[in-house]
Amino acid sequence: xxFSRLRKTPITKLVLGDTELPKTTRLKLLGITFDPKLTWxxxxxxxxxxxxxxxxxxxxxxxxxxGVSKEVLITTYKAVIRSKxxxxxxxx
Numbered sequence: 001x002x003f004s005r006l007r008k009t010p011i012t013k014l015v016l017g018d019t020e021l022p023k024t025t026r027l028k029l030l031g032i033t034f035d036p037k038l039t040w041x042x043x044x045x046x047x048x049x050x051x052x053x054x055x056x057x058x059x060x061x062x063x064x065x066x067g068v069s070k071e072v073l074i075t076t077y078k079a080v081i082r083s084k085x086x087x088x089x090x091x092x
Contacts (some may be wrong), residue, residue, distance in 0.1 A: 005037060032088050047084065054080045 014021040026042055027034045033042040058076060061068045 030088075032091065051081055051084055054084065 014023075025036060033046055035042050058073065058081065060066070061076065062073055
């Protein structure tokens with residue numbers, strides 16, 4: 001992957017030793033998805049899906065018939081959703 005702000009990325013072949021490296025449009029490193037223009041759009045989309053799933057679990061716990069206290073819900077939110085949002089937040 002070549003990072004560039006140009007509309008069209010330059011067509012270059014990258015070679016390591018005798019092996020030509022394949023060109024990719026997405027790279028996932030330490031859970032962060034990069035795209036060639038560094039727009040963070042793929043990462044934010046992945047993050048949205050992951051947080052939505054976790055929020056559904058929290059909604060299930062918050063249902064009136066479960067009896068989970070407000071303090072437990074806040075702690076669970078901080079542990080499973082906000083921690084995910086804060087991860088690598090300084091990068092973007």
